[in-house]
Amino acid sequence: MPKNGILSVYVSVIVLTEEIKQTIQVAYRDWLASNQFSPRKAQREMIGFIARSVTRESSRLGVVEAGTGTGKTVAYCLSAIPIAQSLGKKLIISTATVNLQEQVFLKDLPDVQKNAGLEFIFDLVKGRGRYLCLKRLDDYLRESSQEEMPFLDVVEPGQIDLYQEMLRRFSANQWNGELDSWEGNLDEGDWKSVTNDHRGCTNNRCTFFQQCPFFRARGDLEKADVIVSNHDLLLSDLGLGGGAILSEPRTSIYVIDEAHHLAEKTRAHFTLSAGISGTVQWLETVGNTVGSMTQQLSRPSEFVELAASLAVETSPIQAIFSEISLLVTELTFEVKEEERSVHRFPLGRIPDAIATKFNDLLPHIVALSTIIGKIHERLQEAVAGEVEWLKAVEAGNWLGPIGALSGRSSALQALVQDYGLMDLEGPKCARWIVQNGSYYEMYSAPIEPGEIINRLLWRECHAAVCTSATLSVGGRFDRFLEQTGLERTTEQLRLRSTFNFPEIATFNVPRLTSDPRDSNAHTDEIARILPDLISEDPSGLILFSSWKQLNGVIKELPDLLKSSMLVQGEDAKQALIANHRENVFKGQQSFLVGLSSFAEGLDLPGDLCRHVVIAKIPFSVPDDPVDQSMAEWIEAQGRNAFYEISVPDAALKLVQACGRLIRHESDYGKITLLDTRIVNKSYGKILMDSLPPYRKLIG
Numbered sequence: 001m002p003k004n005g006i007l008s009v010y011v012s013v014i015v016l017t018e019e020i021k022q023t024i025q026v027a028y029r030d031w032l033a034s035n036q037f038s039p040r041k042a043q044r045e046m047i048g049f050i051a052r053s054v055t056r057e058s059s060r061l062g063v064v065e066a067g068t069g070t071g072k073t074v075a076y077c078l079s080a081i082p083i084a085q086s087l088g089k090k091l092i093i094s095t096a097t098v099n100l101q102e103q104v105f106l107k108d109l110p111d112v113q114k115n116a117g118l119e120f121i122f123d124l125v126k127g128r129g130r131y132l133c134l135k136r137l138d139d140y141l142r143e144s145s146q147e148e149m150p151f152l153d154v155v156e157p158g159q160i161d162l163y164q165e166m167l168r169r170f171s172a173n174q175w176n177g178e179l180d181s182w183e184g185n186l187d188e189g190d191w192k193s194v195t196n197d198h199r200g201c202t203n204n205r206c207t208f209f210q211q212c213p214f215f216r217a218r219g220d221l222e223k224a225d226v227i228v229s230n231h232d233l234l235l236s237d238l239g240l241g242g243g244a245i246l247s248e249p250r251t252s253i254y255v256i257d258e259a260h261h262l263a264e265k266t267r268a269h270f271t272l273s274a275g276i277s278g279t280v281q282w283l284e285t286v287g288n289t290v291g292s293m294t295q296q297l298s299r300p301s302e303f304v305e306l307a308a309s310l311a312v313e314t315s316p317i318q319a320i321f322s323e324i325s326l327l328v329t330e331l332t333f334e335v336k337e338e339e340r341s342v343h344r345f346p347l348g349r350i351p352d353a354i355a356t357k358f359n360d361l362l363p364h365i366v367a368l369s370t371i372i373g374k375i376h377e378r379l380q381e382a383v384a385g386e387v388e389w390l391k392a393v394e395a396g397n398w399l400g401p402i403g404a405l406s407g408r409s410s411a412l413q414a415l416v417q418d419y420g421l422m423d424l425e426g427p428k429c430a431r432w433i434v435q436n437g438s439y440y441e442m443y444s445a446p447i448e449p450g451e452i453i454n455r456l457l458w459r460e461c462h463a464a465v466c467t468s469a470t471l472s473v474g475g476r477f478d479r480f481l482e483q484t485g486l487e488r489t490t491e492q493l494r495l496r497s498t499f500n501f502p503e504i505a506t507f508n509v510p511r512l513t514s515d516p517r518d519s520n521a522h523t524d525e526i527a528r529i530l531p532d533l534i535s536e537d538p539s540g541l542i543l544f545s546s547w548k549q550l551n552g553v554i555k556e557l558p559d560l561l562k563s564s565m566l567v568q569g570e571d572a573k574q575a576l577i578a579n580h581r582e583n584v585f586k587g588q589q590s591f592l593v594g595l596s597s598f599a600e601g602l603d604l605p606g607d608l609c610r611h612v613v614i615a616k617i618p619f620s621v622p623d624d625p626v627d628q629s630m631a632e633w634i635e636a637q638g639r640n641a642f643y644e645i646s647v648p649d650a651a652l653k654l655v656q657a658c659g660r661l662i663r664h665e666s667d668y669g670k671i672t673l674l675d676t677r678i679v680n681k682s683y684g685k686i687l688m689d690s691l692p693p694y695r696k697l698i699g
Contacts, residue, residue, distance in 0.1 A: 068499065087462075104228050123223075159193075239269065260652060266453055320357055339436055348429045516615075
């Protein structure tokens with residue numbers, strides 16, 4: 001490494017030429033000078049590591065844990081952008097949330113472009129569901145829409161006022177039609193009614209195509225060198241085979257930022273669900289919608305025939321679901337909360353009697369899905385002007401509702417096929433049924449999302465790097481590699497934070513008399529000691545593991561202290577944060593109080609957070625069906641689920657929660673964990689070793 005601190009990178013002689021090395025070095029030097037920063041050893045190491053990882057001859061995969069203060073976004077941009085351009089590949093940066101996605105797009109990439117002297121085009125991509133559909137908006141604002149299109153939801157006068165305001169702002173160029181840029185709160189139902197998906201879109205044949213917010217946003221995507229995505233959208237693209245929304249994996253280099261969310265996001269994306277009685281009711285909707293469409297389009301003969309075929313398949317489906325419903329009522333359900341009970345199938349295996357019914361159901365569901373698919377395909381042809389129906393011009397009005405039926409029938413087919421598996425040789429899945437009153441909802445979730453990620457991404461992409469501030473446990477990446485399907489031989493780099501933690505932060509574990517596993521006693525003790533614990537703090541963040549304990553503690557606190565607390569659920573998250581900032585800037589004592597969603601992603605630098613209080617070690621909820629099934633599979637292999645799953649996951653969550661305190665080099669404060677198990681249980685050392693080197697104060 002040269003004395004002046006400028007990057008010197010060992011590279012593949014085939015890909016990373018001297019010219020590209022020089023480009024990276026100069027870009028880093030210019031960026032440092034423009035921002036008046038000094039070189040950071042960890043940042044230089046990360047730039048070099050990524051450059052080596054994405055230019056190897058094979059297995060171009062890498063994992064980087066970059067502690068807070070590393071400057072990881074700039075590091076991966078400065079190394080990956082020049083290399084991607086030289087190879088003619090797209091660089092896809094995927095973040096965990098839309099907020100982080102916008103931060104990279106609006107702040108980090110403009111900074112690199114302006115100050116590093118690199119010439120590149122970047123764009124941001126979001127799913128269709130985050131954009132206004134002008135056609136749907138127009139449908140709702142036409143006075144006769146309900147009579148002409150009975151599939152539309154009935155709207156209240158207040159919704160019409162909202163939709164008229166949307167049209168006014170959009171027409172006046174005061175709003176770009178994107179959900180995230182709308183000023184004010186939007187109810188999920190109100191928004192869902194005026195957006196669309198690919199099945200309901202007529203694309204360039206739509207009357208509003210030229211003004212369409214979605215296609216405007218997509219306009220420059222092909223020209224972009226760098227595309228900023230999010231994990232949900234990335235998984236949607238991969239689920240469609242890759243290249244449907246983003247560029248094809250083989251032509252892309254991926255940077256997976258906040259990669260510790262990838263496995264969880266994958267599991268959620270590929271979880272299947274369907275209600276038993278809800279499906280029976282939905283079948284009636286299928287018949288009614290297809291019947292209404294056929295009538296409005298003046299009864300094309302082919303649609304009359306397809307509608308008749310639907311009726312033939314619907315009857316046996318309803319009958320078999322009735323039989324399944326009777327079998328399900330004989331299962332033993334464990335009460336979780338009021339009117340909600342769960343039956344989990346051990347090892348994910350569906351009893352033969354129930355699985356047989358799903359096998360009987362499958363051919364009828366396949367036929368149903370095929371028929372709906374044919375109807376949707378024919379509608380698309382009508383929109384394209386390829387059929388000569390009397391009212392073919394109105395076919396576009398039905399693409400959305402028929403497309404929704406097609407999507408749901410495909411999802412139902414997947415779940416029916418999954419529940420019909422008669423052995424355990426297929427994908428390892430957690431399967432369970434939730435009972436809410438008289439309703440039963442079936443679920444199936446992959447236990448090993450890494451297999452999916454490996455098949456859809458790692459095997460297909462040109463190169464990829466995963467990064468986050470928290471990927472290792474006790475200095476090892478084993479848990480992350482297993483969850484994400486990466487080989488243990490994958491290149492790994494662990495960079496500790498540049499902050500001087502022993503000087504600026506303390507980690508306190510006070511002496512307690514209660515055991516956290518005794519919820520009532522622990523809650524009472526927290527309520528008793530909390531007022532003194534935070535009395536001298538100007539601000540803080542108080543984190544709980546359950547609503548029950550949060551509410552129990554808040555209830556017992558003195559009114560004066562309650563008045564300084566902004567509690568999750570009392571207002572929108574962003575509103576609570578805004579109020580907290582205002583209180584602190586006024587010199588008023590203020591504390592944010594919440595659950596796990598407040599333990600990550602909150603940026604509260606300086607006086608906005610001087611004390612983080614964590615009620616318990618954040619172990620996963622012990623009765624979660626997926627976690628139970630994962631543990632069951634691990635134990636069946638003779639392994640220890642607690643030490644292989646529960647402890648590593650809790651360690652990562654604890655590090656994330658503690659990470660809310662120190663946000664920059666001159667920050668300072670304290671962390672208090674109200675859980676003595678970290679010092680008196682054998683697994684406590686693993687948790688302690690995973691934390692930054694705070695100064696420890698053990699009561």
